[in-house]
Amino acid sequence: MRVILQRSKQASVTVDGQVTGAIQKGYVLLVGITHSDTEEDIAYVAKKITDLRIWEDEDGKMNRSIAEAGGDILSISQFTLYADTRKGKRPSFVEAARPEQAKPLWEAFNEQLKANGLHVETGIFGAMMDVALINDGPVTITIESKGK
Template sequence: MRALVQRVTQARVDIAGETVGAIGPGLLVLVCAMGGDKDDTVERLASKIAKLRIFKDEDGRMNRSLVDTGGSALVVSQFTLAADTRRGNRPGFSAAAPPDDGERLYLSFAEALQTLGIPVATGRFGADMQVHLVNDGPVTIWIDSEG
């Protein structure tokens, strides 16, 4: 799986003008299931993100995790994270998991974060979404799990 994690003060996802998911302080997690990803990949990625120490402590150092701060996660599916741009000008997405697997793994990832005690809001798999966020820092981290 691939994830782009952004520390936010707030974020929301709108579909056709309606807000379907919103959070206050926490993480916006754009996530893409890749071909070959399994359930244990989901668990490892969720655990890594929940424990990622990118929130400020009392000394202003990035030393606290989402679990430590009690923050929320807005999880949004984004197959375009699988883009291969090595040839030509049109990205290829063949490395992404097939849609049925992608949706199952995306929902499983959101559930895994909830199991770890993280309040989770989501977008809608496959929908045309507008994502609004206030990036805090900014802090943006790319995570590429290993199958």
Template sequence: MKAVIQRVKKAMVEVDGEITGKIGPGILVFLGVGDEDSIKEVDWMADKISGLRIFEDETGKMNLSLMDVEGSALVVSQFTLYGDCRKGKRPSFASAAKPEIANALYEDFIKNFRLKGINTETGRFQAMMDVSLVNDGPVTLIIESPEKKA
């Protein structure tokens, strides 16, 4: 599982002119699901992201998590995070999960965040989306779940 996290002052997703998700201060999560991912990776990723200390404390040091600051999350499915660009000029998405598996794990991630008490808005799975944001910092991180051991 892969994610790109951006600390935001606000963010919004629109599909065909309809707002599907909108948040104030918090994080925008672009979430990619790989073909070998399972609920184990969902749980790991949700715990990692919700606990990341990327918000400033009273001294200006990044020491607080999304949960500490009671921020919101906007979660957008992003299979293109699994685009392999090492060969040729056209990305290969062979390692991205099939849509039915990816959607189920994406929904599990959202449920996990909501069970933690995080106000969580979403995009729309497999839709063409317009995403707008005001990046705070800017703070942008790339996170990948640990490699599976054979």
């Protein structure tokens, strides 16, 4: 599992002209699932995101979690995170899980974040989405379950 986390001041996702998810302060999560991912990967990454301390405390140091900072989550499925560009001019996506495997794992990931006490908004799995955000910092972090 691979997640690109962007700390944001506000963000939204729109599908066919309709906003499907929007947050103010929080994280935009671009979520990629590979064919070998399991519930263990989901739990690991959800806990890592929940506990990650990248919000400033009163001294201006990154020392607060998203819950302590009062932030929310905007979770967006993104199979292109597993693009392989080593050969040719067109990326290969063979490392991305098939939709029938990826969608339930992405949904389980979102449910795990909710179970961890976070408010989660989402895009629509498999849809063409317009994502808008104001990156805060900017702070952008990659989290992977492999090699944990």
